[in-house]
Amino acid sequence: VVYVDNKIRAGLFSEAHLKLLAAFASQAAVAVENARLYTLTDEALRGRVAELQTMQAIDRELNAHLNFERVMQITAERGVRGTGAAAGWIGLMDSEANVLRVIAGAGPADAARPETYPADAPLLGSVLAQRKPARLAATLGGTARLIVPVLREGRAIGLIEVERPKANFTEEAEAFLARLADHAAIAIENARLYEAVRQANDAKSQFVSVVSHELKLPMTSIKGYTDILRQGMAGPVNDQQRQMLNTIRSNVDRMAVLVSDLSDISRIETGRLKLEIGPVSIAQALEETLVGLRPSIEGKNQSLTIDVPPDLPSVRADRSRVMQILTNLINNANKYTPAGGRLAIGATRAGGFARVSIADSGIGISPEDQAKLFSQFFRSDDPAVRDQMGWGLGLSITQRLIEIQGGEISATSESGKGSTFSFTLPISG
Numbered sequence: 287v288v289y290v291d292n293k294i295r296a297g298l299f300s301e302a303h304l305k306l307l308a309a310f311a312s313q314a315a316v317a318v319e320n321a322r323l324y325t326l327t328d329e330a331l332r333g334r335v336a337e338l339q340t341m342q343a344i345d346r347e348l349n350a351h352l353n354f355e356r357v358m359q360i361t362a363e364r365g366v367r368g369t370g371a372a373a374g375w376i377g378l379m380d381s382e383a384n385v386l387r388v389i390a391g392a393g394p395a396d397a398a399r400p401e402t403y404p405a406d407a408p409l410l411g412s413v414l415a416q417r418k419p420a421r422l423a424a425t426l427g428g429t430a431r432l433i434v435p436v437l438r439e440g441r442a443i444g445l446i447e448v449e450r451p452k453a454n455f456t457e458e459a460e461a462f463l464a465r466l467a468d469h470a471a472i473a474i475e476n477a478r479l480y481e482a483v484r485q486a487n488d489a490k491s492q493f494v495s496v497v498s499h500e501l502k503l504p505m506t507s508i509k510g511y512t513d514i515l516r517q518g519m520a521g522p523v524n525d526q527q528r529q530m531l532n533t534i535r536s537n538v539d540r541m542a543v544l545v546s547d548l549s550d551i552s553r554i555e556t557g558r559l560k561l562e563i564g565p566v567s568i569a570q571a572l573e574e575t576l577v578g579l580r581p582s583i584e585g586k587n588q589s590l591t592i593d594v595p596p597d598l599p600s601v602r603a604d605r606s607r608v609m610q611i612l613t614n615l616i617n618n619a620n621k622y623t624p625a626g627g628r629l630a631i632g633a634t635r636a637g638g639f640a641r642v643s644i645a646d647s648g649i650g651i652s653p654e655d656q657a658k659l660f661s662q663f664f665r666s667d668d669p670a671v672r673d674q675m676g677w678g679l680g681l682s683i684t685q686r687l688i689e690i691q692g693g694e695i696s697a698t699s700e701s702g703k704g705s706t707f708s709f710t711l712p713i714s715g
């Protein structure tokens with residue numbers, strides 16, 4: 287109402303005044319309504335923005351963890367916090383046992399909660415079956431409950447329930463919890479996939495470890511007996527037989543390389559690789575490595591230049607692993623460079639690290655291949671690569687060996703011109 291009066295003079299207001307005031311009142315009504323709407327939408331907007339921000343924070347939190355339990359815990363806690371509830375929990379369907387399994391809870395009521403509910407439990411069962419939220423008012427000072435399904439590809443894979451004494455939940459709280467359930471569903475799926483991949487990877491490492499171990503013994507025996515036969519220690523052998531035995535021997539050597547690569551991979555992946563760390567001289571390790579590699583470099587008439595400054599400090603590393611790294615990289619340079627090409631090995635100090643580079647004037651690596659260079663079993667489709675013996679494991683092992691010793695490896699290359707691989711290792715002391 288709009289009210290005006292005058293306590294001194296009577297008969298002051300005419301019909302015209304009334305009309306004027308009525309007109310003013312209806313104008314005022316529109317203005318008041320507008321203002322209210324304005325602040326209301328403003329408030330609603332603010333609420334929506336705040337919720338989006340919360341959701342964003344929740345997403346960040348959820349996606350930062352591929353750990354299933356953690357994701358569930360975050361969801362339960364965020365559900366309780368976001369709806370102003372006193373307690374809450376999240377449960378997922380265990381379709382084998384046909385029960386709803388409580389995975390994580392938040393709030394004090396948690397302790398009293400059973401571990402599972404039957405899939406057709408009152409209320410919970412109907413939320414699951416109908417895939418629709420349920421909001422229960424707190425009757426006579428009882429508990430208000432809000433339950434939303436967690437949906438995945440149209441199926442209810444679980445639910446989130448929050449509760450609090452006396453005060454009912456609002457529609458907004460329900461909308462928030464439903465949205466949280468949507469976001470959680472994706473994070474749950476991601477965490478499950480991650481877990482499945484991790485288990486598969488563990489199984490693979492286990493398999494590789496058993497197989498490579500089991501292969502070592504028979505190979506040693508094949509090697510030994512072949513050598514005895516080759517050397518004529520078990521009776522005379524003619525040239526053709528010796529040739530065959532040589533073929534057997536070189537094939538066993540190839541297998542031995544693969545088996546030792548596989549066993550390195552499984553040791554690195556399961557964290558069972560033992561390193562004997564100490565000061566290692568790059569110059570000495572290089573010299574020793576080259577003893578085994580010079581014949582193939584000379585066999586291809588490749589020139590080799592070495593530039594290691596005499597005052598280069600030792601690195602802190604495992605000597606035999608440094609030689610393995612050098613062998614892999616120099617061997618590749620030799621394999622993937624045509625006869626008559628150039629190889630250059632250099633080392634410099636770069637801050638707290640020594641940087642070793644192995645450059646070749648070989649076939650080079652295309653930009654697409656460079657992106658995959660360090661992945662397991664990668665080999666370029668280039669016929670010049672396929673001509674060479676290899677499994678595509680050397681570089682991935684080399685990279686892991688360098689990284690666990692605190693260094694880094696990188697490669698630059700130009701197709702047809704050559705490649706340079708450089709790696710760092712921390713300086714000792």
Ligand code: ADP
Pocket residue numbers: 614618619622646648649650651659664665666667671675676677678679680681682705
């Ligand atoms: P492998 O030599 O057994 O194939 P690696 O893991 O050592 O396995 O190398 C993977 C692939 O990277 C090779 O197959 C080849 O395609 C490419 N590559 C590695 N080193 C060189 C190099 N120096 N020049 C050209 N290509 C290379």
